[in-house]
Amino acid sequence: MSALATALAYRRLVEQSAALRLLRADHAPVIAAVLAEHLGAPGARMAADDLYELVDADLEVLRDHVDLPQNARGYCDDWRSAGFLVRRPAAEARGETLELSPDAVVALRMLAQLEAPRSAITQSRLVNLAQAVRQLAIDTDPDVSRRLDALRAERQQIDEQIARVAAGEVDVLNERQTRERLQEVLLQARDLPGDFAGVRARFEELNHQLRASILDSDDPGSVLDDVFRGVDLIESSDEGQTFSAFSALLRDAERSSELESDLAAVLDRAVVDMLEPASRRALRSLVRDLKRGSREVHGVLTEFARGLRRYVFSQEFQRDRALRDAVQEALAAAVPASRHLKPYAALDRELELSTLRMASVGEIAVHDPTEFDTGATLAAAEPAEVDLAALAAIARESEIDFVELIDNVNAVVDSQGEVTVAGVLAVAPATQGLASVVGLLSLAMAHGQVRSDVTELLAWTGADGVPRAAEVITHVFTRRIA
Incomplete structure (x- = not known):
């Protein structure tokens, strides 16, 4: 060009x-x-x-x-x-x-x-490129002997790797290589929303093209014949077949579970803890995002295919073709008339217009009688005995027990004097898990001192029995809480 x-x-x-x-x-x-x-x-x-x-x-x-x-x-x-x-x-x-x-x-x-620019040239990207080119060369080679040679060489490499691993020789990626591979995965995951949106937009464009071909073509018989035979033209297009193949891989329970297991194994590696929280969340939700995006695009694909079939079976396309012909006839007549009469010239004709206010159909609200149904009359409940212990347990699950925390703080202050939140937890463990820790921190901010120049480690056991810890700014109780 x-x-x-x-x-x-x-x-x-x-x-x-x-x-x-x-x-x-x-x-x-x-x-x-x-x-x-x-x-x-x-x-x-x-x-x-x-x-x-x-x-x-x-x-x-x-x-x-x-x-x-x-x-x-x-x-x-x-x-x-x-x-x-x-x-x-x-x-x-x-x-x-x-x-x-x-x-x-x-x-x-x-x-x-x-x-946040990423390195364009990385070892993992070059390796993936070389592997993709080699696999493409093998898959497109019609010579049986060369393909057999390639498969035997690949099998020999696998046998050698098995022998080395069996002998205890395990090659583990170092931290730099692992981070590089993770970045490649994250870059591809970051492109998923745009890819799914592009596929959905392409299906919309294809849907409009098919409808236009029915209206504009002088012989739309091929499209109509396929629709009447039950062929979903959108799904059978190149884009539809590619997406259907991708969706089939996600719906395969075995492959999907393998991908989830592999991601779980990667997330257990120590190097993942060095990633940003957003990157870790992207890895955890990768399979879910793939399935959700696939489900949404598949729903759009099904909707368009059904709409196209309904458009043909309901004979709407014939009315639209008649309207198109009428508009074209009017335009054809307007061209020679424009040489003798200007568009803004007054005509000796009166045209009654409808007084109906033009508005979006989305403003129409259908009357639903069930919205005014208050339901059956409430019957009087029989009096029953209340278990105070059960009510107290429910209250502890929904609210922080500050009475217990204040008693614990006062008891530790009376015996030790000035004490930090970590010191209180060492004597009186958090019975409500994280809620007790949050309650102690709020009490210390209101009735104690906050020393922002030093931190301390708070340890507690959650409601699920799992030990947890957090490093926070030191909070000190200097006196009893009245």
Whole structure:
């Protein structure tokens, strides 16, 4: 391509791409931060009213630093018009949901990569590339002898590895190599939301193309014949077959359980503790995010396939073709008429318009009698005996027992004098687990001293019997609590 053709192609991309539109927006940092905060998780989708409430709270804080005159609803409408958000009807209740568009996911991914750049050349990436190229060369080779040679060489390598491991020679990755492999996995996991959004957007585009082909084609018989024969054209497309194969792998119980077991084994390694909390959460939820994204895209795929079949079977396409023909006839007649009569010229005709107010069908609320049903009349309950011990146990599960904690603190202060929270726990263990520890810290802040220059280790046993510990700023009780 020449420089001119490339420049024109890039200009069209800049004008049409919502991802580039977001990056060059006036408040791009604000838009990216707000969208990433509330909709950045894989498969995140939120009711519109809930999102408006959260964004309004963010705007109150951001207005101290940035001029933001609109409210959340106004900004969300602008972002939806700009292609940053996608609006869909809520399946569980009346209303709408908002989610990131594929272009917005791409833009957020670009900003994340710029903020935390990753090394482009790593040993694990080069190894994976070499293995992929070698496997591609083997799988596409029609020569049986060469494929057999490759398989025998692979089997020999495996036999040699088994022999070394049996002899006690185990090659374990060092810390640098392990972190490098983990980063590769996390980078691929970070791309999942954009990949799923792109597949969903491609299915929407394919659905529109199929409907347009039925309307615009002079002979839509092939599409109609396939639909009448029960063929789901969307699912049988290249994109649909690729996604169906990917989804089948996730639905395979054996492979899915193997992946979960492997992730659990990786999370038990010591090097994982050095990762950021967000990275560890991404590893723990990897399988769940894969299944959830696959389920959502499969639901969209099924909905489009059923809608296309319903569109044909209900004969709606014939009405739409008749309307298209009428519009085309009107446009064809308007072209020669425009040479003799201007569009704004007054005509000797009166056209009665409907007085019905045009509004969205989403504003219609169907009357539901069950909403006004108060249910059966409540019967008077028979008096029963109350177990005070059971009530006390319920209260201890829902509230912190400050009376017990104050008695423990006073007893330790009387015997030892000034004492820290760790000292109190050493004498009187936390009977309510973490709740007792939180209660002691709050009492120390209210009636003691906080020494921020030194820390101490608090140890307790949780309600599940598992010992736990936490390093906190030292809190000291200097006197009895009245």
